[in-house]
Amino acid sequence: MASLVKRWIMGTHHGAIQPHQVDVYLDEFVFRFNRRTSRSRGLLFYRLMQQAVATSTITYGDIKSKRARKTA
Numbered sequence: 001m002a003s004l005v006k007r008w009i010m011g012t013h014h015g016a017i018q019p020h021q022v023d024v025y026l027d028e029f030v031f032r033f034n035r036r037t038s039r040s041r042g043l044l045f046y047r048l049m050q051q052a053v054a055t056s057t058i059t060y061g062d063i064k065s066k067r068a069r070k071t072a
Contacts, residue, residue, distance in 0.1 A: 005029055 008029055009017055017025050038044055 004033070008032075 005026070009015060009025065013025070035044055
């Protein structure tokens, strides 16, 4: 699995990732990896939109305050 992630980072992002955003890159990798053999792409998009609408709004200030709490 580690070699797949490394190859994806080197191929897609050309190795230019920021250390403080590794969790976001890994989330994207997991999302793509779990859906790599799906036959119904349209249904996947529909489910993604359902989840996006069902979650609460997160502002930039929320993200910054969470990061500040983690580092403190």
